[in-house]
Amino acid sequence: MNRLLWRNIAQEGRDFHFCRHSSFSLSSEPHCHDFAELFLLSRGKIGHCVNGETQELAEGSLALIRPDDVHFYRKNNSSPCELLNLAFPLKLVREILRFTRRLERLNGILNAATPPFLVLGVEEKTQMGKLLSSAGTALSINPAEGTAQLRGILAEILSCKFCAQDAIGRPAQEESSSWLADACRAMRQPQNLRKGLPALRKLACRGPEHICRSFKAQLGVTPTGFINEARLDFAAAQLASSDSKMHVVAREAGFANLSHFYHLFSARFGMPPAAYRKKLQRTAIPLSGQRADGKR
Incomplete structure (x- = not known):
């Protein structure tokens, strides 16, 4: 099984790596990594297998993949899809949860059988996709500005989404607030x-x-x-x-x-x-x- 390493994908000195996958012509291989990974399915449907559990992800699915989660994607022939992927060291999750005084939720996030996962509504999915894409572009042009934007987005997702009671290890509905x-x-x-x-x-x-x-x-x-x-x-x-x-x-x-x-x-x-x-x-x-x- 392939284990991806942060030092092999990230540019030196950067806290984030952003990538847009606009199509899946083949299923990916099972893999894990030594970093955390956030992905948003901004268009279409795709199969996702993580830690032995199979999920059929709908458009708007947002998930946090933890270090050492074993997962892979399975193509859906009837549905072209787009996946926005944001990778970062786990230390950023700790820093953000510590600042927002949610550090006690870290064990729940890390120890759940399946990663935190929820489905955004149509409007929120569109808005989140634009924010991630814009910040990802900024990261390549102005790394400091892009990093600041992505830290803000990650803080919002962790605090307002994955630290909500319903969002640890199972699907949740869009937040009322x-x-x-x-x-x-x-x-x-x-x-x-x-x-x-x-x-x-x-x-x-x-x-x-x-x-x-x-x-x-x-x-x-x-x-x-x-x-x-x-x-x-x-x-x-x-x-x-x-x-x-x-x-x-x-x-x-x-x-x-x-x-x-x-x-x-x-x-x-x-x-x-x-x-x-x-x-x-x-x-x-x-x-x-x-x-x-x-x-x-």
Whole structure:
């Protein structure tokens, strides 16, 4: 049996690998891997065998394949299909669940006989497919921006979908609180990040107490905590891909207080913003005395 290794498929330094499979002319071989894998069946039907159990996946099926799950796909001659595949190290799942205070759900996700699986409604499937495709494209053009987008998408899926009671190890219906997922997604837009809580309340169309209860119950964080996390993701992408001055990056991310930005950024990434930029930024136009990899 083939065991796929993260070091053989991922580009060095990246946390994600995205691929779109637009057709299955042959059934795949049984395999497992040392990384986690998220897939969305965005079109058609396909057979899926995992850990000895056969599933007939319908359009909109969303599943999280864990390291060492043995699975393969079986073609459906009557149905052309499209599969969006996102691979990433398991450590990202731990990091996200720890941040959203859902780490206690990790054992349930890892130890269930079958992987977490659910079926999205038509509108949500379409929207999720567009988000994954857009972020996957961004990953190849601007790795820092694509990574920030994919971390947000993965956090939403883990917290709002697979950590829901019905979503561990068996099919689940579409979440009733789709307004929360929609609001979280929209809040990652720069114009909303700058406005902060007022923008979130407007997007959610609900009262402050209702919003706060929902965030704590479903995401394990306060609305302010979520906004700060999204702002830091945006700031990290800007630091890695632009030469904007530090106060400009902070302001564009929605931080009015520069020292507060420094404090939160250092706590999240383990280094000050300037050190993060020096470590990750690459440029095709080296400055005087600077190599193309950003080093002097």
